[in-house]
Amino acid sequence: MAGSIPVSATASPARKPHIGPWGEAWRRFRKHRLAVVSAVVLFFLVFAVLFGPLIWTLPIDEIDFTARLESPSWAHPLGTDDLGQDLLARILYGGRISLAVGFTAMLVAVGLGVLVGSVAGMAGGKLDAALMWLTDLFLSLPQLPLLLLIIYLFRESLTGIVGVEMGVFIMVVAVIGIFNWMPVARLVRAQFFSLREKEFVEAARALGASRMRLVLRHILPNALGPVIVAATIDVAGAIIAESTLSFLGLGFPPDVPTWGRLLFDAKDNLDFAPHWALFPGLAIFLAVVSINFVGDGLRDALDPRRVQ
Amino acid sequence: MTNYLTRRLLIAIPSLLGISVILFTILALAPGDPFEELATNPAIPPDVRAHLRASLGLDDPIHERYWSWLTAMLRGEWGYSFVSRIPVDQLILQRLPTTIAVIGLAQIVALCIALPVGVYAATRPYSLFDQVANTLAFIGFSLPTFFTGLLMILLFSIYLDWLPFVFRTDIEATGLNWWWQMLRQTIMPIMVLGLFQGAAWTRYVRSAVLDVIRLDHVTTARAKGLPESRVTILHVVRNAMIPVVTLVALQMPAVFGGAIVTEQIFRIPGIGSLLVTSILSNDTPVIMAVTFVFAILVIFFNLVADILYGWLDPRISYR
Amino acid sequence: MTGQRLLEIQGLKVHFRTDDGWVRAVDGIDIGVDRGETVCIVGESGCGKTVTAKTVLKLIDMPPGKIAAGQVMFEGRDLVPLPSEAMQKIRSKEIGFVFQEPMTSLNPVYTVGHQIAEAVRQHEGLSRRAAMDRAAEMLRLVNIPNPERRVHDYPHQFSGGMRQRVMIGMALSCGPKLLIADEPTTALDVTIQAQILDLLAEMKQRLGMAVLLITHAMGVVAEVAQRVVVMYAGKVVEEAPVGALFATPRHPYTQGLIRSIPRIDRAAISHARLEAIPGTVPSLLNPPVGCRFAARCRHAMPECTAAEPPLREVAPGHKVACILYPEVRS
Numbered sequence: 001m002a003g004s005i006p007v008s009a010t011a012s013p014a015r016k017p018h019i020g021p022w023g024e025a026w027r028r029f030r031k032h033r034l035a036v037v038s039a040v041v042l043f044f045l046v047f048a049v050l051f052g053p054l055i056w057t058l059p060i061d062e063i064d065f066t067a068r069l070e071s072p073s074w075a076h077p078l079g080t081d082d083l084g085q086d087l088l089a090r091i092l093y094g095g096r097i098s099l100a101v102g103f104t105a106m107l108v109a110v111g112l113g114v115l116v117g118s119v120a121g122m123a124g125g126k127l128d129a130a131l132m133w134l135t136d137l138f139l140s141l142p143q144l145p146l147l148l149l150i151i152y153l154f155r156e157s158l159t160g161i162v163g164v165e166m167g168v169f170i171m172v173v174a175v176i177g178i179f180n181w182m183p184v185a186r187l188v189r190a191q192f193f194s195l196r197e198k199e200f201v202e203a204a205r206a207l208g209a210s211r212m213r214l215v216l217r218h219i220l221p222n223a224l225g226p227v228i229v230a231a232t233i234d235v236a237g238a239i240i241a242e243s244t245l246s247f248l249g250l251g252f253p254p255d256v257p258t259w260g261r262l263l264f265d266a267k268d269n270l271d272f273a274p275h276w277a278l279f280p281g282l283a284i285f286l287a288v289v290s291i292n293f294v295g296d297g298l299r300d301a302l303d304p305r306r307v308q
Numbered sequence: 309m310t311n312y313l314t315r316r317l318l319i320a321i322p323s324l325l326g327i328s329v330i331l332f333t334i335l336a337l338a339p340g341d342p343f344e345e346l347a348t349n350p351a352i353p354p355d356v357r358a359h360l361r362a363s364l365g366l367d368d369p370i371h372e373r374y375w376s377w378l379t380a381m382l383r384g385e386w387g388y389s390f391v392s393r394i395p396v397d398q399l400i401l402q403r404l405p406t407t408i409a410v411i412g413l414a415q416i417v418a419l420c421i422a423l424p425v426g427v428y429a430a431t432r433p434y435s436l437f438d439q440v441a442n443t444l445a446f447i448g449f450s451l452p453t454f455f456t457g458l459l460m461i462l463l464f465s466i467y468l469d470w471l472p473f474v475f476r477t478d479i480e481a482t483g484l485n486w487w488w489q490m491l492r493q494t495i496m497p498i499m500v501l502g503l504f505q506g507a508a509w510t511r512y513v514r515s516a517v518l519d520v521i522r523l524d525h526v527t528t529a530r531a532k533g534l535p536e537s538r539v540t541i542l543h544v545v546r547n548a549m550i551p552v553v554t555l556v557a558l559q560m561p562a563v564f565g566g567a568i569v570t571e572q573i574f575r576i577p578g579i580g581s582l583l584v585t586s587i588l589s590n591d592t593p594v595i596m597a598v599t600f601v602f603a604i605l606v607i608f609f610n611l612v613a614d615i616l617y618g619w620l621d622p623r624i625s626y627r
Numbered sequence: 628m629t630g631q632r633l634l635e636i637q638g639l640k641v642h643f644r645t646d647d648g649w650v651r652a653v654d655g656i657d658i659g660v661d662r663g664e665t666v667c668i669v670g671e672s673g674c675g676k677t678v679t680a681k682t683v684l685k686l687i688d689m690p691p692g693k694i695a696a697g698q699v700m701f702e703g704r705d706l707v708p709l710p711s712e713a714m715q716k717i718r719s720k721e722i723g724f725v726f727q728e729p730m731t732s733l734n735p736v737y738t739v740g741h742q743i744a745e746a747v748r749q750h751e752g753l754s755r756r757a758a759m760d761r762a763a764e765m766l767r768l769v770n771i772p773n774p775e776r777r778v779h780d781y782p783h784q785f786s787g788g789m790r791q792r793v794m795i796g797m798a799l800s801c802g803p804k805l806l807i808a809d810e811p812t813t814a815l816d817v818t819i820q821a822q823i824l825d826l827l828a829e830m831k832q833r834l835g836m837a838v839l840l841i842t843h844a845m846g847v848v849a850e851v852a853q854r855v856v857v858m859y860a861g862k863v864v865e866e867a868p869v870g871a872l873f874a875t876p877r878h879p880y881t882q883g884l885i886r887s888i889p890r891i892d893r894a895a896i897s898h899a900r901l902e903a904i905p906g907t908v909p910s911l912l913n914p915p916v917g918c919r920f921a922a923r924c925r926h927a928m929p930e931c932t933a934a935e936p937p938l939r940e941v942a943p944g945h946k947v948a949c950i951l952y953p954e955v956r957s
Contacts, residue, residue, distance in 0.1 A: 244454060247454045528733065
């Protein structure tokens with residue numbers, strides 16, 4: 001209860017040395033210990049999938065029937081699958097795709113969200129109401145069934161045009177993006193409405209700044225903090241979405257070992273080869289949980305309204 | 309209140325139409341003929357196929373096609389499954405109760421976790437309990453349902469051998485024993501979904517309670533001499549439920565997503581696993597109908613949430 | 628004065644923990660209220676008056692708050708060590724409380740009747756219906772029209788002034804012996820303020836309870852108080868009957884407060900500017916040694932910052948904490 005603490009009126013003037021907004025954000029982020037740990041884990045994961053395959057050079061598709069369903073050993077640190085393929089190599093390679101899908105789908109979602117949110121926030125009136133209705137509508141769509149439906153209907157023709165792997169990648173990214181732009185749109189629109197009347201925007205308008213300039217120079221940078229937070233969480237959501245599709249056998253084809261696909265292949269061999277399912281599952285979990293914690297830390301750092 | 313109810317119902321109609329337009333657009337944009345399967349199936353003669361096309365109005369202008377499609381969908385005329393030749397509505401009605409039961413029980417489990425844990429954590433912010441609960445909640449909703457499902461099977465079915473991991477509809481036992489068998493085979497899927505939901509809800513409950521607990525009216529309640537437990541339940545939790553209901557409604561689509569995955573892992577004969585199997589076997593009428601049913605379920609639950617919201621917050625329903 | 632006072636706050640210290648250290652919001656005060664008496668605590672925001680009021684019913688958040696020392700004697704019983712169950716029986720039943728913010732002090736999800744009845748049922752064990760009847764009766768008492776119908780209305784259907792009436796009705800519903808009103812008019816329009824003060828006076832006349840009114844407005848003090856306690860930076864600096872305080876304010880701070888009241892009659896003839904007290908209230912994290920007002924005082928002398936001046940009786944019933952005045956021994 002802030003009202004009962006009577007120092008506010010007499011609080012000592014800032015004793016702390018002056019630090020910029022980013023320094024302040026960094027200071028707040030550091031206070032969230034799990035977020036810092038997660039950032040390190042995440043960095044390690046990204047590093048591993050980017051450069052791991054250069055160090056661990058076993059091919060991902062070398063079939064070796066003499067080494068089927070092997071438990072972890074020196075030769076295969078994470079064991080092998082039913083075709084004797086090395087799981088470490090497959091997880092490292094698959095991680096590239098899983099993370100790439102997550103990141104790209106986030107970009108699509110944020111792009112769409114910023115677009116819809118800006119248009120709604122700038123236009124106001126009927127267009128705003130219509131766009132917000134659309135946003136609410138998309139929020140209440142049964143996403144997974146629709147994802148499955150779209151992939152079912154469009155997979156053939158798209159893979160026919162750009163090849164299986166690229167086709168599925170484009171489709172998965174686009175579809176996940178299309179179903180996840182709504183929170184960002186709401187955030188951006190809310191920022192428009194709260195900032196539109198603020199003095200500095202008024203001042204810029206009085207100085208004759210054009211609308212476009214106003215949006216790019218003044219409003220969007222101010223909306224950046226919450227959008228970055230939402231974007232971070234979106235990456236985690238997209239990774240889960242892609243893994244779910246692959247896990248249901250409806251995402252990437254078998255020769256593209258994304259983490260979800262590895263789980264799909266492993267799930268019928270749980271009793272002989274639990275490691276096959278455990279390691280890719282753990283990879284998904286680590287990626288998602290660390291991204292979520294980093295997002296939480298960023299919320300503390302960049303969205304001061306939420307800090308108590 | 310009646311006024312409010314009718315208004316909410318009227319608002320649900322455009323969303324239903326909106327979702328149906330999106331669904332239909334997806335279908336209409338889909339390359340090729342969704343009934344291509346029939347064409348390649350030699351068992352169906354061309355004239356039957358033409359008749360079917362005509363009866364489905366596939367050659368009409370787009371808005372007429374949409375209208376006839378929508379009315380057919382709403383009337384429950386969903387056609388026959390390509391695979392089993394059973395009417396789709398029968399197929400779905402057979403399986404819907406299972407899905408609803410699993411989802412419903414999972415929600416109850418989630419509520420039983422989230423409410424006490426979230427409230428207790430919020431009344432002692434930054435205590436050890438709060439920090440542990442918060443971290444576990446974070447981990448809980450970062451664990452995808454398909455992975456928790458596999459982990460549970462690994463632990464309880466394979467290592468400990470306590471629970472069956474394949475759902476059976478033909479349990480031979482009767483009476484109490486039947487219920488026992490049923491419980492054993494449903495507990496894992498329910499827990500998988502319930503824990504995931506519960507983790508997310510715990511965070512909602514905690515933050516909502518934290519927001520309410522510092523409001524002036526709570527101090528008023530204390531100044532009235534109410535016991536702390538009554539203050540917490542009647543003046544904090546009661547008010548905190550208002551934002552929680554909204555957040556939970558927003559989660560509904562994710563709940564159905566989780567249900568599809570869980571049904572698939574544990575092979576529960578619900579409409580989620582029906583959707584996946586029919587996609588794998590290109591059974592278009594079933595796919596369309598199940599997606600439509602999911603859309604209707606989401607709208608229905610949103611409506612329920614709206615009604616709850618109006619019931620919880622007199623400022624809304626009286627306006 | 629016969630025997631013990633109704634409320635006797637002695638040597639009370641209330642501290643709050645913050646990131647920068649302990650804030651000594653209330654730092655050793657003595658305040659007494661007799662039965663049926665109206666006492667005003669006056670001072671600028673942050674002087675500890677609201678904390679004092681809330682501490683009587685232990686409504687401050689602990690933690691971060693802490694009663695570091697002192698007693699709150701109510702009818703001869705110290706409330707500070709009382710367990711929460713016993714405290715619940717005091718709240719509302721013995722001491723009613725009216726808050727500053729009528730707009731947020733009522734729970735928006737319950738009808739006002741329900742909220743008044745809740746207190747009555749808690750303390751008097753009445754049935755639901757009897758408690759609702761009492762609620763309607765209280766609404767009539769505080770002059771809300773159509774009380775039988777209005778009990779079924781929600782707070783958002785009342786205006787600010789009406790809500791404050793509801794709050795007063797709620798605070799009085801169990802017939803308390805003391806009513807603590809924490810700036811009950813600050814959040815209201817001027818015309819409504821007068822109505823609420825009139826209502827408080829009327830209630831006091833009809834029900835005869837004692838009133839402890841917290842305010843920062845000297846105008847309110849002049850209108851309702853019998854005795855006045857002036858607080859500054861967590862300390863009591865002056866205490867006097869209302870007449871004596873306005874006629875012969877002793878403490879330089881009190882003098883400053885009274886001079887800062889806008890006087891339309893004087894302003895017209897003397898063209899005098901409204902006086903403000905220069906400087907700011909000292910930090911309560913590390914309060915200065917000696918008199919806390921010394922830095923802003925026009926009469927300050929070296930002795931002022933050497934040791935804290937005690938609260939001494941300088942005239943019958945008139946106490947002041949300032950070295951300018953010699954103690955009068957009776």
